[in-house]
Amino acid sequence: MNLTLAEVAAWIVIVALNAYVLFGGADFGGGVWDLLASGPRRQQQRDLVAHAIGPIWEANHVWLIVVVVMLFVCFPPAFAAFGTVLHIPLSLMLIGIVLRGSAFVFRSYSYGPRSEQRRWGQTFAVSSLITPAVLGMCVGAVVSGHVGAAMKAVDSGTAGFAATYVLPWISPFTIAVGAMAVALLSFLAATYLTIEAAADRALQDDFRNRALGAAVAAMALAIIALVLGAETGVMARLIRPGWATLVLAGSAVAAVTSAVSLLQRRFQLARVAAGAWVTLVLWGWVLAQFPLIIPPDLTINAAAAPNRTLAETMAVLAGGAVVLIPSLWYLLRVFKGRSSLVGSR
Amino acid sequence: MSEITAAMPDLLAARSQMAMSLGFHIVFAVVGIGLPALMVIAEWRWTRTGDAVYLDLAKRWSKGAAILFAVGAVSGTVLSFELGLLWPGFMRFAGSIIGMPFSLEGFAFFTEAIFLGIYLYGWDRVSRGAHLFAGIVVAVSGVLSGIFVVIANAWMNTPAGFDMVAGKAVNVRPFMAMANAAAFSETLHMTLAAYAGTGLTVAGIHAVALLRGNRSAFHRLALGIALSLGAPAAILQPLSGDVSARSVAVHQPAKLAALEAHFETQRGAPFHIGGWPDVDERETRWAIRIPRALSLLAFHDPNAEVKGLDTVPRDEWPPVAIVHIAFQIMVALGTIMALVSVWALWRWWRGRAIDAVVDDRRLLRTLALVTPMGFLAIEAGWTVTEVGRQPWVIHGVLRTADAVTPMPGLVVPFLIFTLLYVLLGAIVVYLLRQQFIRAPTR
Numbered sequence: 001m002n003l004t005l006a007e008v009a010a011w012i013v014i015v016a017l018n019a020y021v022l023f024g025g026a027d028f029g030g031g032v033w034d035l036l037a038s039g040p041r042r043q044q045q046r047d048l049v050a051h052a053i054g055p056i057w058e059a060n061h062v063w064l065i066v067v068v069v070m071l072f073v074c075f076p077p078a079f080a081a082f083g084t085v086l087h088i089p090l091s092l093m094l095i096g097i098v099l100r101g102s103a104f105v106f107r108s109y110s111y112g113p114r115s116e117q118r119r120w121g122q123t124f125a126v127s128s129l130i131t132p133a134v135l136g137m138c139v140g141a142v143v144s145g146h147v148g149a150a151m152k153a154v155d156s157g158t159a160g161f162a163a164t165y166v167l168p169w170i171s172p173f174t175i176a177v178g179a180m181a182v183a184l185l186s187f188l189a190a191t192y193l194t195i196e197a198a199a200d201r202a203l204q205d206d207f208r209n210r211a212l213g214a215a216v217a218a219m220a221l222a223i224i225a226l227v228l229g230a231e232t233g234v235m236a237r238l239i240r241p242g243w244a245t246l247v248l249a250g251s252a253v254a255a256v257t258s259a260v261s262l263l264q265r266r267f268q269l270a271r272v273a274a275g276a277w278v279t280l281v282l283w284g285w286v287l288a289q290f291p292l293i294i295p296p297d298l299t300i301n302a303a304a305a306p307n308r309t310l311a312e313t314m315a316v317l318a319g320g321a322v323v324l325i326p327s328l329w330y331l332l333r334v335f336k337g338r339s340s341l342v343g344s345r
Numbered sequence: 346m347s348e349i350t351a352a353m354p355d356l357l358a359a360r361s362q363m364a365m366s367l368g369f370h371i372v373f374a375v376v377g378i379g380l381p382a383l384m385v386i387a388e389w390r391w392t393r394t395g396d397a398v399y400l401d402l403a404k405r406w407s408k409g410a411a412i413l414f415a416v417g418a419v420s421g422t423v424l425s426f427e428l429g430l431l432w433p434g435f436m437r438f439a440g441s442i443i444g445m446p447f448s449l450e451g452f453a454f455f456t457e458a459i460f461l462g463i464y465l466y467g468w469d470r471v472s473r474g475a476h477l478f479a480g481i482v483v484a485v486s487g488v489l490s491g492i493f494v495v496i497a498n499a500w501m502n503t504p505a506g507f508d509m510v511a512g513k514a515v516n517v518r519p520f521m522a523m524a525n526a527a528a529f530s531e532t533l534h535m536t537l538a539a540y541a542g543t544g545l546t547v548a549g550i551h552a553v554a555l556l557r558g559n560r561s562a563f564h565r566l567a568l569g570i571a572l573s574l575g576a577p578a579a580i581l582q583p584l585s586g587d588v589s590a591r592s593v594a595v596h597q598p599a600k601l602a603a604l605e606a607h608f609e610t611q612r613g614a615p616f617h618i619g620g621w622p623d624v625d626e627r628e629t630r631w632a633i634r635i636p637r638a639l640s641l642l643a644f645h646d647p648n649a650e651v652k653g654l655d656t657v658p659r660d661e662w663p664p665v666a667i668v669h670i671a672f673q674i675m676v677a678l679g680t681i682m683a684l685v686s687v688w689a690l691w692r693w694w695r696g697r698a699i700d701a702v703v704d705d706r707r708l709l710r711t712l713a714l715v716t717p718m719g720f721l722a723i724e725a726g727w728t729v730t731e732v733g734r735q736p737w738v739i740h741g742v743l744r745t746a747d748a749v750t751p752m753p754g755l756v757v758p759f760l761i762f763t764l765l766y767v768l769l770g771a772i773v774v775y776l777l778r779q780q781f782i783r784a785p786t787r
Contacts, residue, residue: 055462055466065451066451068425070448079436080433083426083431084750095762095765097422097423098422098769100419101415159751161753305441312445323452323456331459335467
């Protein structure tokens with residue numbers, strides 16, 4: 001495969017998005033489990049979530065900034081189109097991001113009464129649910145080709161308000177994708193949390209059961225999304241034989257592997273398989289959509305910045321990675337190294 | 346929809362939302378630059394002296410930093426999205442040209458977030474040396490983040506690194522875009538502003554506690570550290586302001602004319618203090634005029650010609666009154682901060698100990714009055730540079746009106762985000778007061 005510089009840049013954006021989903025996404029999933037905390041160990045569940053994401057959520061959040069910046073540097077027309085047509089859901093997502101992050105630190109650093117801390121806890125939990133749901137809906141809107149169509153209407157000056165700014169992202173298909181995103185990230189978080197909870201068998205079981213439940217929900221929603229989106233070009237390519245189909249099949253294997261290893265209490269394996277599942281879902285979408293950046297017809301190459309910008313940005317990325325990767329490794333070693341190795345069986 | 350839009354035109358709503366978002370974020374961004382420096386100085390003093398008060402200070406400031414940094418991170422995310430949500434026309438044109446400083450800022454911010462996590466949560470997990478190192482990385486990457494973002498803003502004032510051919514940017518050279526004419530003066534001015542603002546605000550807060558009779562070592566040492574960061578920066582700031590003014594005089598004469606309310610081109614131009622610019626009559630009323638001072642300040646020559654607004658087509662004038670008044674506020678506050686800083690450092694040096702400052706109640710009261718001034722000056726300064734660039738989003742290249750999103754009803758997101766930020770601001774103040782009220786009294 002002969003890749004253009006623009007396509008390489010697009011792959012880098014997807015790698016960053018993948019990192020955001022695996023790290024930042026799991027932090028949102030953790031918030032969902034705060035919302036759904038129940039049973040006799042409700043408080044321990046919430047404390048474990050807070051303990052797990054406290055030191056790392058801000059660093060994990062920066063992956064989103066990397067995605068956004070890469071998008072607007074390397075693919076300015078695509079970024080402009082997303083910002084225009086998806087103005088409303090992206091604003092909702094931003095409100096979710098603002099409330100999630102601030103409510104989390106407010107709860108951590110408040111000396112106020114318990115009721116006050118509880119209120120911030122609820123804000124944190126609800127916004128953790130809304131943000132990935134809306135982001136999933138935005139992805140669904142792009143996949144379905146409605147964003148591309150609406151952008152053409154804007155450019156030709158024939159845009160009605162609802163048809164351009166509302167309907168592209170609200171449909172049964174986008175809602176299914178949004179729900180699937182929430183279920184997948186909740187599953188991912190619960191699987192990670194089984195390892196964080198290694199010292200407390202009962203708490204570990206709580207998250208094991210939650211992970212299994214979320215896995216079943218995610219599988220069901222994935223099938224619903226496939227069916228609802230079958231007539232869109234991108235989803236059709238997922239079903240027809242090809243690279244994307246192979247990746248889709250791989251994601252099904254990873255899904256089953258993660259569920260079975262959770263049942264067998266092999267939590268390290270479950271974590272790897274869970275990460276693989278989520279990653280393969282993402283790459284299945286990307287491969288099915290390639291070489292389009294906005295279906296139905298805007299290609300990665302057509303939306304790309306000049307080659308000099310792409311080349312210089314990649315040089316900066318390479319230089320930045322030299323600082324970033326050891327730093328991230330150090331962060332995770334300090335906060336996740338010990339606890340993730342103890343009592344995983 | 347039409348009734349809503351009638352309440353506030355879309356362009357004005359978009360500008361208001363952007364201004365409000367920037368005005369909110371800048372406070373947290375500035376603290377994110379200044380406060381880590383204070384923490385690191387305190388922790389470094391602790392490793393040198395073993396005095397537990399320094400450790401207490403570092404920990405308490407770091408709790409404030411945790412709250413403020415989180416709000417800064419999320420409000421910064423809002424801004425990066427708003428570039429596309431509100432100004433897709435700007436991003437389509439400029440994304441590939443000024444993406445470079447944003448990419449670099451992304452890395453600096455990433456490094457900052459990683460090491461802040463280690464700093465805040467790693468007191469018992471890493472060695473003392475590694476912990477102090479993490480603090481230093483946070484402080485340095487905070488400064489770098491700010492510098493990169495301000496470079497992008499400088500490019501909007503003095504665009505470079507591309508050629509215009511038939512209304513399109515071609516031959517794009519991202520690194521050349523970073524090396525634009527205003528980059529040095531703007532980044533210097535903003536970095537000093539961040540240190541002066543944070544330093545003197547923290548000094549003022551501890552001065553209030555000392556005035557209330559809480560003369561604990563905690564507040565005395567805190568005052569010393571805060572002054573040692575804020576006062577030198579505040580004293581240097583007028584010099585950097587001079588560098589900025591001369592850059593604006595050369596590259597953005599319309600902005601200089603607006604901030605000085607200078608309507609007619611003339612040699613030996615006077616400097617206006619105060620006054621109200623009457624745009625229709627093209628004159629500035631009730632101002633104190635210092636003869637030849639503007640020529641002297643802008644070009645270091647009392648007889649130099651300073652271009653007035655008369656050299657600029659009427660439809661390319663920025664809102665003169667806002668820019669002029671904001672500029673006056675910035676200069677006045679900056680001057681007061683510099684003078685009070687000289688006073689405080691002089692007392693400190695004469696008395697050989699911070700207690701000389703602590704025992705001077707008049708000085709403490711003045712420092713308490715100065716508390717909000719740095720941040721007010723920063724808000725005023727950004728008003729000068731942003732409103733002063735209007736009607737352009739990219740000076741001389743792209744008008745703000747041509748960059749705005751076609752989506753109607755923008756007053757709605759403006760009101761929602763304003764409400765959200767008012768709420769957040771109130772909660773942050775409440776939480777910081779909690780932190781402060783619990784400060785030790787020994």
